[in-house]
Amino acid sequence: MNGRDANWGANSTRGRAASHDRAVELRDRDAELLEELLAGSHRALARVITKIEERTPGYRGIVSTLYDHAGDAAVIGVTGAPGAGKSTLVDKLAAAYRERGDTVGVVAVDPSSPYTGGAVLGDRIRMASNVGDMDVFFRSMSARGQLGGLSTATADAVTALDAFGKDVVMIETVGAGQSEVDVVRTADTVAVLVQPESGDDVQTLKAGILEIGDVFVVNKADMDGAERTLAELEEMVHRREGPTAGLDAGHHGVGVPNDPNDDGSEGEEDDERDASVDDAVDAWTPAVLATVAETGDGIDELIGAFDAHGEFLRESGELSETRRRRYAEEIRTLVRADVGALASEAIERRGGIEALAARVEHKEADPYGLAAEIVDPIAACLEDLEPGDT
Template identity: 80%
Template structure:
């Protein structure tokens, strides 16, 4: 079949498939898979994450069913420039969490292949300290072109690990500069890594990266220039205190100060203005606020890793006791809804474009002065708007 009818039929077929992909009901075959995941089957967990990453039909039903089982894991994002030692540090963090009895999930977000869309570095061995440990689940995922290295698939994979029962989920990001702020949408606590050198790494930190950190880490702190990098980070955090009346890390407004460091890897030393544990301050309303810490680590040897985990624990405690965790996750859900709605409306519009012969055919109409972009956009979107208005009218009735 050729001509407009063929295009319309093909468009209808594609539209039907896409509509099926938007279904959030759990399929019969997936119910058993979900049950296996919740019962602790690592193979089921791997299969669910693959379904999520590939966006296979029915994956939304799986993710929707996972929501009731999430919310218990501490989700920690580790971000920073390439070469800062994120992979090695995440490896040591996972080993240290296991030493104290926690189960760990790791999502390492890698650059996307321009040819396959898969993770360029997905087959590398990065968890050498945890090989053979079934309680450390490692998954390398593609950034899928998303700035900041995070995509909806990554966020959904974190939900799967949380529902599975992992105590801690570590997210290692690509390290693509200011766009790393995307990690905030998935992680409860964010660690920003830099490495010592001439000081350029610290000086070139974008404002967005500086603002998202709950903990700042100078890794490779045994190298020359470490003390300078630590001092510069402290100074930058102090500037946040003076210039930003709001924003305590990525979790809300607050008074900011820098952690005192006697040596690389040293724990935070409380100052008179700090709270009892040396990590919180209070604003004029009496609300407890988080003070970002600055720590030094040597990931290869594990130096400073215990102190870093202590900082993560303190931040998690602060989030729970202050109520900020609830507010943070509410904001995350709101952003997730917006992202999904934008994606779905865009998909509906794409289907409508295909039913009209494709975008090139519409562009040809504009070239022939038979239509204009604004009119065509309205033609495509107005039916969606009308449907929504009709639904609202029914609800009001």
Template identity: 45%
Template structure:
């Protein structure tokens, strides 16, 4: 397990190799995750979500610089969509983060969603664990920019930053279900353009109607391009973590994340075993019965589920 030892000693190559093992679903990955798991739980994790083109990469670039100035090391996991047609992906978030590459205290990893909805890939949670064990103080997760539905990542991170920009829809957007419900912090980016104040005002109304949890999501204006308002965003990211620590929210978050990780792994292995049934006779028998209107697809699934005994 020398890769794990190298990781704990702060070797970037080991971190990179371990994330690849996890992404490729290598058999070694289960062992590796187990070995590093007890070294996790030290980092503050921050998700940054928002529609495509809202400036997520640029904002993370600026926030990473701000946290570096505050003496923190930074890990970045940048997720972009995988093509459902070819399995390929163009991972382009590093373009906006160029000058961070040379910084010894920053580690950036690009990941494709690889078939998972929700803005992150199945391996993202474990990649967070790798960077946590590696020693990154603050870990940013940039979602694939699917916007409204990437609630999944909120369960994996401490703080959810939702990014909006002027000129992208009316105030009804702010009342829709989805990431607006799980945001801990709203940033109206591109505030150097007109209309940002109006977007912020709409958000303030929505936030003011929220449940009383002791934390009212702040609404901030920023311009990633001009590096304006970034320190305030960094302040609020730190304030939210402090709030979680004081209110007992950290423990609750940890439990939610572990539940989510177990359920995710469970769903994956059941799916894999379910797909493996496809080549069996029981499966084709059920298909025939459904075709003859003798059973519904749901009954077939129930019947097949009962044949999934203990593994082996």
């Protein structure tokens, strides 16, 4: 499946007027590029993602149009501490997906260079098993200083890969610990990797990243301590889900929705479940799996867990809710960025931030008053708008 809509016409989205660079606009040359992308051109896909990452003028018109063609790909986030083997695992996952006939897109988010803003590790060879396979599209992108490890451009690149027609899109994150929670806003299914005997990693999971995992993976499971780490993760998952959740999963059990048809015959403890547990009976119980990415051990089971979670999302209606939350976050992010850009322009019109700081230093103004001076005109314009005005 290379290109989801080969008959898409460039003329269908031309002519969107815009009076500002931030407005949604699709230019003729971009419309032609999109037509090539949707017809299955990997070269066009690469050019579009470059425009997205570099925020080239007009990129918003491209992404806006891509949304009409996206929504069918399974989006999987792979996160975890550095050294957990994320790159090798993603490589093996891509190969396994290809073996069953799926096309794959990979966005690997690398740390940002403090000098260029580009991906520090972007030139490394990370997809050795899939070199030469045009149905595995790999792109390394810079985190660009985002605390959550993902730049806004990453979400747009996922949209491009989805619209192109990739069956599976994987996001490999930087691996910055607890701040990786941003991945949940872009992925449908999140896999959290942990190394054996990684006590610090497990403590980090307890501190917050546990909440985002749909599948937990002890990679490098041929190392000493793997069984102990599996047991620790399973205990944490059970505590998160409730006293009776997922107790039959076992060390290598694939996570499944809790059974809503359970007749409660397991014992008296079932009668002691509180309302919060009752409300969660239809919730997903995260899988806890073991893999050895170097050899491919456990990869098929991991893909099975991803498939099971995807099926749960669709059948429960949670997929729609998950994506609605994602879109809401994207809107908030874009609005914040645009309002910030407007405020920055207002600051420049007043001589720049240093000039404003000098006014405060000389007791000519205070920070609150200057901030209000910049923001109040923007707020006044918004108040004057009727609902639906643009």
